[in-house]
Amino acid sequence: MITKNRGGINMEFSQYLPIWNKLTREQQERVAGAIEFRKVSQGELIHSSSASCLGLVLVRAGQLRAYLLSEDGREITVGRLFAYDVSLLSASCVMPDLQFQIMIEAEKDTEFWSIPACLFRNLVDESLAVSNYARNLLSGNFTELMWLMEQIMWKSMDKRLAAFLLQEQQVEGSSVLNMTHERIANHMGTAREVVTRMLRYFRGEGMVELTRGSITILLPDKLRELAGE
Amino acid sequence: MITKNRGGINMEFSQYLPIWNKLTREQQERVAGAIEFRKVSQGELIHSSSASCLGLVLVRAGQLRAYLLSEDGREITVGRLFAYDVSLLSASCVMPDLQFQIMIEAEKDTEFWSIPACLFRNLVDESLAVSNYARNLLSGNFTELMWLMEQIMWKSMDKRLAAFLLQEQQVEGSSVLNMTHERIANHMGTAREVVTRMLRYFRGEGMVELTRGSITILLPDKLRELAGE
Incomplete structure (x- = not known):
C-alpha cells in the first residue's frame, strides 16, 4: 500500500525525521509532497539488490532486517531497524560512492515511510544539516559493520x-x-x-x-x- | 619528524586535498596553519586505538595499511592507502558516531600530511563541500568494508x-x-x-x-x- 501525503495532510512522519526542523519551508514541502507511506507484512522483501532504490527509510512501527545474500543463498544480518530508526542502507543509490547489494525484509508487520532517493540526494547536496545528518547515519552504520566484522573474525x-x-x-x-x-x-x-x-x-x-x-x-x-x- | 607549514610557505599538500578549491580563503589559511607533515619508516605504527587521534590523513608517497587487531594479537587488513589517498580511518575521533578501534602502520617508508581532528571537525560542521566530501570518503570505506565482509563470509x-x-x-x-x-x-x-x-x-x-x-x-x-x- 502506497499513500502519498501531499500538501501536509498527514505530517506525522516529521516526528520521525530528526532533521525536519532544520529543513527550509520549501524543502519541507518537497519532502511532504514526495514521501511515501507503506505497510508491509512479516516476511515481505522491501528492498533487494535488483529492485529499484528505496531511498531513506523511516520506520514508524515494526521491525526490519538488513542482510547480505550470497550467490548460493546464504545470509547474514548486518542491521536491524525498529520504530524511529532511520536508515540509509536502503539508499545505496543515494550515495554515489556507496555501492553494495543489500536485502531488507520485514521481520514483523511493519509500517514505514520512504523519502525517494533522488529527492534525498538533492537535499544532501544543498543542505549542510542534511549532509551532516547523512554522514552521521553512515558513521553509525560503519561502526556497526566494523563491530560485526570483529565479532565474526575474533x-x-x-x-x-x-x-x-x-x-x-x-x-x-x-x-x-x-x-x-x-x-x-x-x-x-x-x-x-x-x-x-x-x-x-x-x-x-x-x-x-x-x-x-x-x-x-x-x-x-x-x-x-x-x-x- | 613533524613540520608545521605556516603562512603558505609550502602548499604542496593542497594538490592532495581534492576539496581545497572549495574552501574559503579563511578556511584554507586555517588548514595551512595547522597541517602537519610526517615521514615514517616501514613498519612504524602511525595510529593505534590508544594513541591520540591523528585526524584526516593525506598520503604523499608510500603505503599505509589499516587493520583490526584482536585482544590476542590476530590481525586483519581493512584498508590500504597509497599516494594521493585521503583517509578518514585515522579520524574516528572526528566523527562523533564513528566509534571503532583501528591500527594504521606504514607498509613502506611513507610521507603524509595530517589535518588535526578538531580542525577537520570544524570544517565538516561549517562547510557543505567538506561535509559532502567526508560523507563520500565514508561511503567509500563502508563499501570496501561490506565487500570485505562478503569475501570473508562467502x-x-x-x-x-x-x-x-x-x-x-x-x-x-x-x-x-x-x-x-x-x-x-x-x-x-x-x-x-x-x-x-x-x-x-x-x-x-x-x-x-x-x-x-x-x-x-x-x-x-x-x-x-x-x-x-
Whole structure:
C-alpha cells in the first residue's frame, strides 16, 4: 500500500525525521509532497539488490532486517531497524560512492515511510544539516559493520550465539524465542547444523530449553558470561 | 619528524586535498596553519586505538595499511592507502558516531600530511563541500568494508588467497612478492599455518614458486580463474 501525503495532510512522519526542523519551508514541502507511506507484512522483501532504490527509510512501527545474500543463498544480518530508526542502507543509490547489494525484509508487520532517493540526494547536496545528518547515519552504520566484522573474525560461534540469544530476548521482551534454527543461522551467517549443535550444547548446560520452533532462555546470566558481556 | 607549514610557505599538500578549491580563503589559511607533515619508516605504527587521534590523513608517497587487531594479537587488513589517498580511518575521533578501534602502520617508508581532528571537525560542521566530501570518503570505506565482509563470509580461503596474491602483484608491479606467510595471514585474518598449507597446494598446481621469504607468481591466469575474477 502506497499513500502519498501531499500538501501536509498527514505530517506525522516529521516526528520521525530528526532533521525536519532544520529543513527550509520549501524543502519541507518537497519532502511532504514526495514521501511515501507503506505497510508491509512479516516476511515481505522491501528492498533487494535488483529492485529499484528505496531511498531513506523511516520506520514508524515494526521491525526490519538488513542482510547480505550470497550467490548460493546464504545470509547474514548486518542491521536491524525498529520504530524511529532511520536508515540509509536502503539508499545505496543515494550515495554515489556507496555501492553494495543489500536485502531488507520485514521481520514483523511493519509500517514505514520512504523519502525517494533522488529527492534525498538533492537535499544532501544543498543542505549542510542534511549532509551532516547523512554522514552521521553512515558513521553509525560503519561502526556497526566494523563491530560485526570483529565479532565474526575474533569471536567463536558459541559466544556469538549466546550474544544473539540475549539480544533476541531483549528485542522480544520475552525469554521464549519463536525462531527456527535455520532463521538463527541466517542471522549469524552460518549453517543450520552449527546452530543446532550449539543449542544442544547450551541445553546440556541447562542454559536453554528447546522445543520445536522455539527456544526458552533459562539461565541468562550463564549465557551472558559465555558471551563475555 | 613533524613540520608545521605556516603562512603558505609550502602548499604542496593542497594538490592532495581534492576539496581545497572549495574552501574559503579563511578556511584554507586555517588548514595551512595547522597541517602537519610526517615521514615514517616501514613498519612504524602511525595510529593505534590508544594513541591520540591523528585526524584526516593525506598520503604523499608510500603505503599505509589499516587493520583490526584482536585482544590476542590476530590481525586483519581493512584498508590500504597509497599516494594521493585521503583517509578518514585515522579520524574516528572526528566523527562523533564513528566509534571503532583501528591500527594504521606504514607498509613502506611513507610521507603524509595530517589535518588535526578538531580542525577537520570544524570544517565538516561549517562547510557543505567538506561535509559532502567526508560523507563520500565514508561511503567509500563502508563499501570496501561490506565487500570485505562478503569475501570473508562467502569465499573460501583458497579463492581469497589467490585474489590477495594477484592484488599484491599489482601493488608491487612484480611477480616476486617479498612477504612472509605470517604477513599474508595478518592481512587475511587467518593463521599462518592455513596460508602455508594453501601456498603449498598452489605450488603443487604450478601456480607459484616458494622460497624463504618470497613467493613468485608463475601462472597468474590460473590464480585469476581460482579467484573467480
